[in-house]
Amino acid sequence: MDDPRPSPPGERATATPAAADAPVRPGDELAARRDEALVARALDGDLGAFNQLVEAYQDLCHALVARLVPDVDQASDAVQEAFFSAYRNLRSYRGPSFRGWLTRIAVNAAMDLQRARRRRPVGPYPELEDDSWQPPAGPDADPEAIVTASERGRALATALAAIAADQRTAIVLYDVEGYDYGEIAELTGVSLGTVKSRIHRGRLALRAILAERMELFHH
């Protein structure tokens, strides 16, 4: 499989789409302006405006939290709690990005849940035990590729659920969500070196778990 994110040494940390110095796309700017207007209306008591923000970001939040929390019901609860928390603390929002602010709340909700889960473990990714679950595939994908992709996704999700929660959080934020080291350090409240170390150790742990099934990944 080709490396989708080639990374020359030293440039990786700032080459992600979410990097702070990345150029602002017109769509992002429009979305940011829309968000500011909706926040202002929500602060004036317009619940509909807040629900428009929920509609805009609930898929994003769910995708993020569901990868961090290996239980889809708990992930849904965490997302709901994140939106509750956002509504409760909307007055403390100071910009510049509502999306960034909401992401931070969602990551915190997921991390809180993982801490609680450490005390009371549950089975990982119950939706993966459901054979009807399939990853999205293109219309012209051949059946063998679909099956392989499904198997690969299943194996990867199970391996992700098996590694330490802090390593999973760092890997999901970096590899899946595209945040850079600095942003992850800020989101998770640890140092840059700790983020790097968690990502390195997490990748080695994933590789150790998936060692027997690497043929799926080199297909």
Add this chain to the structure above:
Amino acid sequence: MPPVAHVPVAAAAAHAALVVALDAGDLAGADFAAAERLRATCPGCASLAADLAAIRGALVALPAPARRRDHRLTPEDAAGLRPAGWRRVLDWLAAPRSAVRPLATGLATLGIVGLLVSAGLPGLGSAGSAPVLSSVGSQVEYGPPDDSSGSGAGGAVPAPSPTAAPAAGEASGASPRPLANATPAGPPLAAGPSAAPTQAGAAAAGEASPTPPGERSSVAGAADDTTDAGAAKSEGSPGPGMAPVAIASAGLLAAGVLLLLARAVALRRAR
């Protein structure tokens, strides 16, 4: 490509650490060269590097589980989440665009100004001190320097004429204001007949000309002192009329400071 297990060697952990750092793009200089060399020469390291790249690629394409719930808030949710009581106050205090900070700063400023005015600080236009300043100032400016005794240096002016006292005060480097506010029971007046009465005191005692030292009777001195006390009370020091202003100013200052402190606490809590 068939999976190749990473062969454990004595330095396997160190090799793995280098290779994973290389894969993440976190190496430079000598470490980068060493990792590249390992990848080129060690089959286990090469296999590890290939696996890491493949896992990384699969992670990017990892599908997200479908959302099963609509997370929009109902009016009941919103009603339950709206802050009430002290939380509402804290939210108001911590709100970024609230008027708390300017309000608190304004209150504190008013309080400080009020306290300074009620304390009668020179130049702030105190109601009690303005006339004294103007009258004394005019005498200092226009009065003839007729201090014949020439003993202004010690500040112990014998019995001054209405213009002598300010002149003496000026000569001794003292401002006219403290002289006008001089306490009758203070050391200079109590020191003896040579003490200089204030202009008001002298005028009240009907003394038009200087009294030589030693000729002032104790009765006259006492009368002077009493009059001085009255004059000082009515002219310089914050009288009973200023007390409410001082109290109100202190209250404003305290309210402003308390508001600022409460906002700081609320902001800290919000973070």
